[in-house]
Amino acid sequence: MSEGEEAVPAKRPQFGTRFLSNKKNVFEHNAWDNVVWDETQEAEAKAKVQVNSEVLLTTEEIEKLEQEAAGQWDAFYGIHQNRFFKDRNWLFTEFPELAPHLAHTFPQKQNPRDAACPPAPQSQNTALLSDGEVTESEKHRNILETSIERISPPPQSSESSNITDRTSLNSDPCESIAESPHTSQENSATDSFPGKDATLRILEVGCGVGNTVFPILKTNNKEGLFVYCCDFSSIAVDIVKESPDYDTKRCHAFVCDLSSEEWETPFPKGSLDIIVCIFVLSALHPDKYPQVISKMVEYLRPGGLILYRDYGRYDMAQLRFKKGRCLADNFYMRGDGTRCYFITQDEVRELMTQAGLEEVQNLVDRRLQVNRGKQLTMYRVWVQAKYRKPAHP
Numbered sequence: 001m002s003e004g005e006e007a008v009p010a011k012r013p014q015f016g017t018r019f020l021s022n023k024k025n026v027f028e029h030n031a032w033d034n035v036v037w038d039e040t041q042e043a044e045a046k047a048k049v050q051v052n053s054e055v056l057l058t059t060e061e062i063e064k065l066e067q068e069a070a071g072q073w074d075a076f077y078g079i080h081q082n083r084f085f086k087d088r089n090w091l092f093t094e095f096p097e098l099a100p101h102l103a104h105t106f107p108q109k110q111n112p113r114d115a116a117c118p119p120a121p122q123s124q125n126t127a128l129l130s131d132g133e134v135t136e137s138e139k140h141r142n143i144l145e146t147s148i149e150r151i152s153p154p155p156q157s158s159e160s161s162n163i164t165d166r167t168s169l170n171s172d173p174c175e176s177i178a179e180s181p182h183t184s185q186e187n188s189a190t191d192s193f194p195g196k197d198a199t200l201r202i203l204e205v206g207c208g209v210g211n212t213v214f215p216i217l218k219t220n221n222k223e224g225l226f227v228y229c230c231d232f233s234s235i236a237v238d239i240v241k242e243s244p245d246y247d248t249k250r251c252h253a254f255v256c257d258l259s260s261e262e263w264e265t266p267f268p269k270g271s272l273d274i275i276v277c278i279f280v281l282s283a284l285h286p287d288k289y290p291q292v293i294s295k296m297v298e299y300l301r302p303g304g305l306i307l308y309r310d311y312g313r314y315d316m317a318q319l320r321f322k323k324g325r326c327l328a329d330n331f332y333m334r335g336d337g338t339r340c341y342f343i344t345q346d347e348v349r350e351l352m353t354q355a356g357l358e359e360v361q362n363l364v365d366r367r368l369q370v371n372r373g374k375q376l377t378m379y380r381v382w383v384q385a386k387y388r389k390p391a392h393p
């Protein structure tokens with residue numbers, strides 16, 4: 001690609017539009033969007049969770065897991081290197097804010113109320129499994145928990161969507177991000193820092209080996225972009241830095257434990273436009289969430305955004321845990337010693353708004369994945385959200 005040319009991504013097919021209206025057709029496609037759960041399915045999920053939460057790990061075991069959390073992830077990346085997670089190429093469909101100038105090239109469902117700037121997506125947020133991004137991890141983790149079970153699909157309601165999108169009329173994410181008013185606290189930082197001259201500063205927290213960071217750098221090739229990323233696994237951060245795609249003129253990776261009271265960062269407080277938090281909070285003890293979110297808020301500039309996606313309550317992965325793996329309500333230990341919390345929309349809303357953020361989007365994404373060869377069905381649940389730091393405190 002010659003200089004000045006934009007990295008216009010190949011158009012992804014539109015997702016979120018494949019609805020199962022007749023359950024007899026379930027094996028006709030690999031996945032169905034916005035699947036509606038009926039009361040029986042919900043009750044069965046609750047019952048499974050009740051059973052797998054009956055036996056809790058001991059306080060000592062729970063404490064040990066907390067102490068060894070970074071070590072477990074180091075061990076994980078020591079084994080898998082960068083071969084485990086796939087690049088999250090769906091990012092721009094879900095979060096066009098990451099490359100605002102290209103937003104028009106990604107399939108977005110047009111919200112009739114929104115005009116010029118592409119709206120936050122409502123129900124196309126289901127490209128994930130088509131990328132196989134979580135599938136790989138779960139092949140490893142969940143197969144350890146149990147073998148795949150057959151679940152008969154529930155009767156489908158005629159409603160096409162169970163997703164709640166609270167994108168508000170006057171809270172267009174593109175608007176706030178396009179004009180990046182880097183001000184106040186940031187200007188008071190006298191020292192130079194990597195990315196100081198950038199016009200769009202993005203931090204990914206819990207970046208792993210860069211499956212989110214590198215797609216951002218590849219897709220958004222605007223000059224003003226600078227991407228920071230951190231993880232508490234130093235092995236993961238080293239892998240990011242050793243990648244041929246790691247360019248210190250555009251990117252800076254560093255080690256940071258999100259649950260620590262102070263973060264050591266290469267940028268000042270109040271300087272970030274966007275913080276990406278994807279499948280990360282779930283790895284921490286839920287008691288830590290308020291502290292982590294308030295830290296993120298400190299580093300965002302006024303008007304800056306948190307982009308969030310994580311495992312939702314009663315996701316297949318939660319239902320598959322066996323007894324004896326539970327640390328606390330909806331919080332489990334995987335076979336490799338890493339942990340996973342399954343959150344609800346309301347919990348996300350409560351946490352983010354308590355931290356003083358404004359809701360831009362908060363939706364639950366239910367998807368039915370199908371293994372046609374083995375005639376298996378798998379119900380996935382994710383929560384996706386966008387929250388903004390008020391422009392005027």
Ligand SMILES: C[S@@+](CC[C@H](N)C(=O)[O-])C[C@H]1O[C@@H](n2cnc3c(N)ncnc32)[C@H](O)[C@@H]1O
Pocket residue numbers: 069073085088205206207208209210211212230231232233236256257258259278279280283284
């Ligand atoms: C499921 S991976 C997701 C990686 C990445 N966000 C992505 O989308 O590919 C979760 C990551 O969170 C990191 N992590 C977990 N707890 C953390 C903490 N307290 N501080 C920093 N990173 C943490 C892990 O090391 C791991 O890399």
